[in-house]
Amino acid sequence: MTKPKANDYRGDVKPIWCPGCGDHAVLTAVMRALAQLELPREKIAVASGIGCSSRFPAFLKTYGIHGIHGRVLPLATGIKLGSPETTVIAVGGDGDGFSIGGGHIPHAARRNVDLTYIVMDNSIYGMTKGQPSPTSPEGVVSRASPYGTQERPLNPLLMALSYDVSFIARCFSGKVREMTEIFVQALQHPGFSLIQVLSPCVTFYNTYGHYNEVTQPLPEGHDPGDRLSAIQLAMNTETQYLGIFYRDEDRPTYNQRFEAVQALAPETTLDAIFESLKR
Template sequence: MADATTAERPAGMLTVKDYKSDQKPVWCPGCGDFGVLSATFKALAALQLPKHQVVVVSGIGCSSRSPYFMSTFGLHGVHGRALPIATGLKLARPDLTVLVMGGDGDLMAIGAGHLPHAAARNIDITCVMMDNQTYGLTKAQASPTSFIGQKTKSTPYGVIAKPLNPVLFALVYGATFVARGYSARPNELANILVEAIKHKGFSFVHVQSPCAEFYNTYDYYDQRVTELPPDWDRHDLKAAVELALTEDRVHLGVFYEGERPVYELQARQAAPGVEEFDLATYLKENFS
């Protein structure tokens, strides 16, 4: 596996700096999303992915600003629709590396209906969900992953609904790569992202990414996160589901990795009569 934490690279190779755009992140000081962005840069550099071959798709939210800060191609879409946009993109251009970056609100609330289908189809994209248990962009309302008892501007007496479990969600709907990282451990997260991007199929990476401004959970996670044991069997789906249900510790690492045909390949095999053509040439020949 490529080491995402390698500091020096031979001349001519892409570095972390090459993947940074000229736009400075505008997140609040201490935002966990800085760690996720840093880990993403490290993963892309470790894989030496050409910038023009990478597309980052997002919806709406603090974390969804990520495409602006990367020198790859990017698309900042509408709220909750990053996954269907990315699916269409991968079907049209299966040669591209497609990443979806969003938050717990964008991907588990308004966009939650798309996650089961992306996982079941096994479309070859990597979905990175930054979870801060709140709607930070709109100043701290309860999100689908907010803790029971959590007081927010929309739940002044405390959340009473059981929070959704993103890792369990991805596992039961058929994602073939499911992992969890922590934004305060960007090097470990970068290595997880390397594996997720290399995986052929739908990869879901749940990242605990605290909101330092409205719901600071750094101390909470620092006391509870633990790495999966070295002998963990990532091919045991039942064990992965059981681990995802545990509540005493927050496990980090690759919960599960499976293998089955990717959707975009099956779609092309199902319609062998469809030929590729250059749209620009077609328009010039027929409409100029």
Template sequence: MSSDIRFTDFKSDKQPTWCPGCGDFGTMNGMMKALAETGNDPDNTFVVAGIGCSGKIGTYMHSYALHGVHGRALPVGTGVKMARPDIEVMVAGGDGDGYSIGAGHFVHAVRRNVDMTYVVMDNRIYGLTKGQASPTSREDFETSTSPDGPKQPPVNPHALALASGATFIAQSFSSDALRHQEIIQKAVEHDGFGFVNVYSPCVTFNDVDTYDYFRDSLVDLKEADHDPSDRDAAKEAILDSDKEYQGIFYQDENSVPYHEQHGVDEDMSVLPDGAPEGATDLVREFY
């Protein structure tokens, strides 16, 4: 889709404080490019973020934004989309934020099929709190708080999404810029809940799941002749513990998003008559 908007229009004047080399830089660039390429602009885009290194992304992107509390970004995004179904909603989080305290919200956002994009920056560690094991850390991954490893299998977010009825499940790698943008763009264009787990290496606290590791191990589903419309094939790839994949695992081309299923098409950001004095102005300022 052609657009006069460039991805740089989504850059705020705030300088990122992520560690040099952090995978989140590439993740964010792909998000901005995908939004611009799909014809969106900052005036019709709302970015919701959680807690952790990924939670800063709303500050670094020029759009409407809200920095929520830990694990609660998806309910906020759902509320925004229900109040303003006409705007593009993108939710950003990390593996700790999304698959630990936010796991319950993840399941229900998936099954509702709300028309928004959920980008999870998965570095398989808690980075902001200085290097503890996360829900996606390897079973033997040694940290300062788990010197023998967490001794439990990592969460498989794609399997959780598929079991919850997801209509779009994908994975990308922040360093593979063009492919990452393409996958995020497909998620934005999808009619329904577009879920993308992004391998976004932490260069400070994770010396196992590195850029080199992912470059050497990633298998692209597109090159493997995977059919994303085949749910059984998606299940097989998602449960394949011997490979690391990027690409679209599954997409339901007949997906009908929540707001269309239930006829939610009105702007509900304006409060009705009789609301407390000043409330309408507050809502207008917020949106």
């Protein structure tokens, strides 16, 4: 079999994102990472919520499902439990993942479902034309906040670190090579990985210039096994570090736990269960 190329994973539907949208770079990095890992297309499923970023599965030639707003993690969890051999990628935006869907992250984390969750964080609701999102900085002026937002932004990495997600990283759409490398590692991680991609919305909140200034690689020598150090680095909001903040590979995945339970549970049938309920 010949080695796959990134383009082999490209779908027939052309991305409808605005020219310059950071999500184009994320798509390129995902296709390159899948090719690098030589994953067969029929063994990949990509699930999403709703938003510009959530249109992602349509642009790939893999299995995919464009789900409902905020429910990408339950959807992806179900796919992984039902089809353990499949590599499952969950994608979506900051609104989808941290606002309406925020309540699902701690549960995916404590289950350690073997998923790669890529959040394209543009700090705005792109699809609905530019309302502030949970990661919009204080004071952002938008159509829905003409006097500036009056809320403090959420820090997604600190949140993930406190939920004890087992793989946590941050990338920037302006750095595709580095992003590809992180996706490769996240896809290989046995457990739940959450990657925050700073992915600017050029139409409603263009942050390329800002991120070019404030992003830099994690300090050399950072030990991803050191959660406290990861917390300290994530607390730095002046400098937005890029790279793998935290990684713990010594935990069972949800599928492994299920297999163990299945081995313990007696063989039974639905008929037998209904019979026992009659008694």
